[in-house]
Amino acid sequence: MPATMSDQSPSRPSASGVAPHGWALTLAVAALLILAGVWLHARPALNQSLFLGLNHAAGGPERATAGLWAGLSVAGLGLSATMMVLAADRTRRLAVSALLWGVPLTWLASSLPKALIHSPRPAAVLASGTFEVIGQPLLNAASMPSGHSLTAFVAATVLAGALGGAAWRRGLLFVLAAAVAFSRIAIGAHWPADVLAGSGLGLLVGRLTLALARRWPARWLNRPAAQRGLAVVELGLSVALLLQSTGLPVAAPVQWALAFMGLGSGLSRWRHASAEPGADQAVAKLVLPSLGAGLLLAMLLREGLGERLLAALAQVPGWAWPLAVAGLWGSYGLRAERLRREWGTWGRQHRPQDRMPSLADSVDLFLTHNAALLLLPMRAGEAGYPWLLHRRFGIPVAESVRSLVWLRLQDALVLGLLGLLGLAPGPFVLRLAAVAGIVFALWAVLPRLSRQLGQWWPRWQALQGTLVAHRGDLSGWLLCVGNWLLKLAVLGGVLALLAGLPVWQGWSAALAGELAAALPIQAPAGLGSYEAAIWAAGQWVGAAVSPTLLASSALAVHALGFVTALLTPLLYRALSWALARRVRPAGDSSVGP
Numbered sequence: 001m002p003a004t005m006s007d008q009s010p011s012r013p014s015a016s017g018v019a020p021h022g023w024a025l026t027l028a029v030a031a032l033l034i035l036a037g038v039w040l041h042a043r044p045a046l047n048q049s050l051f052l053g054l055n056h057a058a059g060g061p062e063r064a065t066a067g068l069w070a071g072l073s074v075a076g077l078g079l080s081a082t083m084m085v086l087a088a089d090r091t092r093r094l095a096v097s098a099l100l101w102g103v104p105l106t107w108l109a110s111s112l113p114k115a116l117i118h119s120p121r122p123a124a125v126l127a128s129g130t131f132e133v134i135g136q137p138l139l140n141a142a143s144m145p146s147g148h149s150l151t152a153f154v155a156a157t158v159l160a161g162a163l164g165g166a167a168w169r170r171g172l173l174f175v176l177a178a179a180v181a182f183s184r185i186a187i188g189a190h191w192p193a194d195v196l197a198g199s200g201l202g203l204l205v206g207r208l209t210l211a212l213a214r215r216w217p218a219r220w221l222n223r224p225a226a227q228r229g230l231a232v233v234e235l236g237l238s239v240a241l242l243l244q245s246t247g248l249p250v251a252a253p254v255q256w257a258l259a260f261m262g263l264g265s266g267l268s269r270w271r272h273a274s275a276e277p278g279a280d281q282a283v284a285k286l287v288l289p290s291l292g293a294g295l296l297l298a299m300l301l302r303e304g305l306g307e308r309l310l311a312a313l314a315q316v317p318g319w320a321w322p323l324a325v326a327g328l329w330g331s332y333g334l335r336a337e338r339l340r341r342e343w344g345t346w347g348r349q350h351r352p353q354d355r356m357p358s359l360a361d362s363v364d365l366f367l368t369h370n371a372a373l374l375l376l377p378m379r380a381g382e383a384g385y386p387w388l389l390h391r392r393f394g395i396p397v398a399e400s401v402r403s404l405v406w407l408r409l410q411d412a413l414v415l416g417l418l419g420l421l422g423l424a425p426g427p428f429v430l431r432l433a434a435v436a437g438i439v440f441a442l443w444a445v446l447p448r449l450s451r452q453l454g455q456w457w458p459r460w461q462a463l464q465g466t467l468v469a470h471r472g473d474l475s476g477w478l479l480c481v482g483n484w485l486l487k488l489a490v491l492g493g494v495l496a497l498l499a500g501l502p503v504w505q506g507w508s509a510a511l512a513g514e515l516a517a518a519l520p521i522q523a524p525a526g527l528g529s530y531e532a533a534i535w536a537a538g539q540w541v542g543a544a545v546s547p548t549l550l551a552s553s554a555l556a557v558h559a560l561g562f563v564t565a566l567l568t569p570l571l572y573r574a575l576s577w578a579l580a581r582r583v584r585p586a587g588d589s590s591v592g593p
Helices: 020-041 044-057 065-075 078-088 094-117 147-163 167-186 192-215 224-243 249-271 281-301 305-314 320-350 359-375 377-393 397-423 428-456 458-467 474-499 503-517 529-540 547-589
Strands: none
Touching (some): 020 044, 065 167, 078 094, 078 224, 094 147, 094 192, 167 192, 377 397, 397 474, 397 503
16 A cells, blocks of 8 residues: 555654645745736736747647647546546545545635636637637636646645655656646636646645545545445546536547546446455556546547547448448457367366356357456456456466466467558568568477477476467467457458548558557557557558548547447347246246156
């Protein structure tokens, strides 16, 4: 469990639990920021001049950075900040407890000055066209201070103080908070004075909430009922964020990503409500990847996402969608048959008397494992494979882990060779010859080298015996190659139809997306990295379409694969249940007296 900042400090903590020098530094920085904001607010000409310079430097709505600034503004919403704090603190200690104080104090610190000062927004003062506006312009007189800046610095201060960790990690939180603050200038919503004052107030409120949470800790939050209540709150906040109109259409991907993060966090909290604090600590790794994925998507797609996506979807004939789903189901079947052969061979050698997974069992196993991979971050769903095999068939975990490693090595090798074929520079004939040469070397030369190495190093021989063992047959490799060729044909074909690409370019771009999906560091379902890889591959192969159209088409293809992967196990389970109910009465009637 990470130590808090007060735990790491060599100074004697005060009664509130915060080291005296920490309070002094916070007060000094906060006072400096607030005074700078007030001083600048009293000099409108300088405030406007500084605003115009920073606003124009940010790029405006026509640049890809528009998605970045709009997305950061959405991240500074109270809903977003609350959800990220709840997802980040899985120990149920300080940060969640601080929210009970932080939410009302943040609202007061933002609302009272706005009501008293009545400072007009830039759009109400400056002529249209003299500065850049991203999204809908704000015209009210509630500019001073910036509530987004205040909220961002409250969240950063609370998380840095509650979770502790390395100095660079705590510093990263404040860098993100500063980026949120600057985004308010970039989108044309706030003056620099507003941002400075809001940031200073955020530091003060954050420190105050930490002190109050330490002084009066909410220990009742550790109770299972309280955790389930928080889970319901997270789920409600996720839905509210999805439905909220932010006035920033380009930032919609950030809303989706953070809402998805909140749903995952809430479901995990409900499931682990009775467990020890920190039992689902891995959920904290959702936060930064989810935010990063949303920002990346927003930068790629920018304005007009809905219109361009609908226009692209309209170009695809209706017959293509069921055919694509059928093709994905075919790839699922090939993977299931691969698993059936894997464990059928193992069972005949080691447990001939026991029942091994049938094809129906293998389909269910693959579909469940695949859904877990999509829903859990950092490829944590891989753990479901050995767990399911051990629970359902009693297969030792060590053996199923070796199987998983072997299957992933097969996938990596096949995808790598396909990547060389589809994405490497040079004439296609040379690429094909290179792939054929590598396959021949692996097939003819590598086994001899492996045997020779085993003679020199006995451990290698033991490792080869446990990992490869019964897996040297050709059928597993053919099923692996067939699965990837079919899946890439489906996704590449749909991508080509959506973006108007030649088939080979669509195939190459889809291949890049699948290569990116294998990365261990990414948001759930590969959101963001998948689309970015397709966009980058499109530029690499010279796709003659706009980057925005290519990115929106990539999102549609990703959604097709994601929805199919999640709905298929539900349909399969429902079909299996219905068939079982039909068969059972018939069996019962034949065994009557």
